[in-house]
Amino acid sequence: MDKSVLETNLITQIGIIVSDISKTSTAYAAFFGIDQPEIIMTDMVDKAQTEYKGKTSVARAKLAFFDMGSLQLELIEPDEHPSTWREFLDEHGEGVHHIAFAVEGMTEKINLMEEKGMPLAQKGEFTGGRYAYMDTFKELKVLIELLEND
Template sequence: MNNPIGFDGFIQIALVVKDIRKAAETWARFFNVPVPDIADHPPARNPELTYRGQPAYYGLKFAVIQAGGFVIELHEPDERDSTFREFLDKHGNGVHHLGFQVGDKRDAVIGELEEMGYAMRTVGYYPGSSWTIVDSEDDLGVNLNIKPKA
């Protein structure tokens, strides 16, 4: 790649789970840390969120465990179509994506990944940054989350 993804930008491991409460408690016990708060995001119309090129509309329970220089994210999707529901239905509990912060190279990295045959699965924007899930699980065993900044 002309714009390689650097190891120094590794920021997250994201797991999709069927039962976020159980997963959060188990991970917290494993690391001997407090059980993380679980945010419950109901479905909302958001023009800044797409799934497979279409506007996305889904709910998600979400928790974050700080793990040194990166985070472990837990995602429990509702039954609506999303990258997380797609993964859970196909694989069950597991690692959905690895997240990388690439700074100003975000568009160049995404472009190169698309040229390599890895389509954007989900794109979301939030104040100050964005996240793009790249569909790479068939080749890499996991999707990629490319972010300009965390």
């Protein structure tokens, strides 16, 4: 059997698109019996360097992270600007947007996936690293997110 495209099978995060992060975050906190996490806003484009479908995007989102042992649950409420988040909410409604894998060598992993017909949909920077959403929806029914920490 061939090795994994990403050289890992360890899912580190599941991302869920929501229309009301406060309400959904409260519901998850109650369900898990834990404190509600802080809701943060993604960085502005000058810091995030967000690109969506190859073009600079001012898209931002509210985020809430639930650390559940080896797996993190991320809630994402997109703003109105073009992004994979907004596109997903508009086309599919609320639901699972991506599964994420921690990787090393982001550029190499993006190139490997693109060679396999899984193009880059969106990428950006965050404090401490970077992310890339690969368009794997047709094949895998969910986007794959690559996360690289500094």
